[in-house]
Amino acid sequence: MELKDVLLNLKIVMFGGKGGVGKTSCAASSAIWAAEHGRNTLIISTDPAHSLGDSLGVELLPGIPTLIEGIENLTALEINPKANMAEFQGLTNINPLEEMGMEDMMGGMSLLGDLEDLTSMNPPGIDEALAFGKILEFIETEHDFDLVIFDTAPTGHTLRFLGLPDTLSGWIGKLIKMRVKLGNMFGAIKRMFTREEKKKDNSLDVLEKLNQSIINAKDDLTNPIKNSFVIVMIPEEMAILETGRLLNELVKYEIPVSNIVVNQLYQDTNRLCDFCKTRREMQQKNLSKIREVFKDKLNKILIEVPLFKGEIREYEKLKEMGEYLIK
Ligand SMILES: Nc1ncnc2c1ncn2[C@@H]1O[C@H](COP(=O)(O)OP(=O)(O)O)[C@@H](O)[C@H]1O
Ligand SMILES: [Mg+2]
Structure with a gap:
């Protein structure tokens, strides 16, 4: 399923991957896109090193859902699961x-x-189980949101709780x-x-x-018409290995994965310096491997996002990133 259809039709989307690859940027861009396409959207950051507020350019107080000014239908929330x-x-x-x-x-x-x-x-x-329970609470509690986007999904390690209803x-x-x-x-x-x-x-x-919410959430999280996990990665060999492992975990717990974002790609311009040219060659080599393994063999939809000149922050830049995410 294309990310566009995921954002228009599903109830839960989780963005996961290594630190610094662009999860928060992708999650925030996607949330803005979904909200502007009529879906009442809640984006939740569960990363203890929160950056969702910084990315959106708003101040978020821990645990308090905040309507994002200027964007209809978008609410953001940073939680500290351990709290x-x-x-x-x-x-x-x-x-x-x-x-x-x-x-x-x-x-x-x-x-x-x-x-x-x-x-x-x-x-x-037990603390991890409780932290995971907090995430599940947001999935299972009655609310008015059409779509809940998680910035920083549970890792393979926390997902094991789904294997233990x-x-x-x-x-x-x-x-x-x-x-x-x-x-x-x-x-x-x-x-x-x-x-x-x-x-x-x-x-x-x-x-x-907590036990009951794990059982219920498991039904939702493993249902491809309700949930999708989007992996964000960069075109480097280590990231390929790690993405492979993450995919294995997700398969093991039957979490549907449709899209993989390959972020921070150097573009082909004749303005590249030698340093950047070398980096681009390295990236292209890894990109071929990513296409071969994740697209051709495993049938995942790849989304390629260029490396921007500047940081991706606040509405305009996030919208720009959204154009690459949703084609
Ligand atoms: N395609 C890109 N081009 C340029 N900068 C990017 C890109 N994607 C992410 N960044 C920048 O990289 C940093 C980390 O991104 P972020 O989305 O916070 O990653 P994560 O949530 O995975 O840790 C941020 O400063 C962000 O602006
Ligand atoms: Mg982040």
Whole structure:
């Protein structure tokens, strides 16, 4: 599917690739194009090193969706996925001895000591799972947007959570559930002695919700009439290798990929200096390889974008880039 049709018809588009290749520029250009073609568009940056606001030339406050002035139908948002770890404080800070108010008295008892170790441990991958959950929330929560564009899609590494719709029945989930239960149990014992009010603990609900949103989002993300992943790359050998790996991951998790943007191409002009001529030759050699592997063999639609003289920033330049992205 051509990028034009992707932007006009799908609900989710994710731009992914290495740092500095032009993801933010491509995502912002595409968002402007979609918005100006009648689609109520939300562009979300999940890259901790945010540059979406800089690219659009507006100030974006973390977590606050902002209507972009001068462009109808375009809203931009920068989120810090890790910030929502705070929502899970109840989950990550259960200390049974403290819950019982007996940490000093019983600190030396080995069984309780072991339990304490267990319950204060953060299962590996939980912060990533929660960060990914935040992205899924935007896909699964009811909203009025026709199109959600992600600047910096989940990496192959985070995508593995899609392979685990049953995250919660896996060992991470079991460990967390056990911690919540232990916390509740110790809390109950403590209340028997102190008549303290029961604290409300909704950690399990939060986790169940996360699990459900992974299951739902998986259906959407793997559906080619809803989602497409656009890979952005530059014509260099290392980028070819990396794109190959990313494609493998995406295939593994059944995420549809239709377009690959080959960005920053030196153009053929007789004004090129020797240095640039050499770079252009290197690029052309890699471009042939990219065409052979990704276009001819794997049937991806390539979009070739020239290297601009200046930075690509703000409306006019982003529009100009859009002309190359959508032909
Ligand atoms: N085709 C291009 N020509 C010239 N500059 C470009 C081009 N694509 C991207 N840039 C510039 O490269 C820098 C990195 O681009 P950006 O879109 O922020 O990359 P990413 O989001 O992948 O890190 C920015 O300064 C941008 O203006
Ligand atoms: Mg970026």
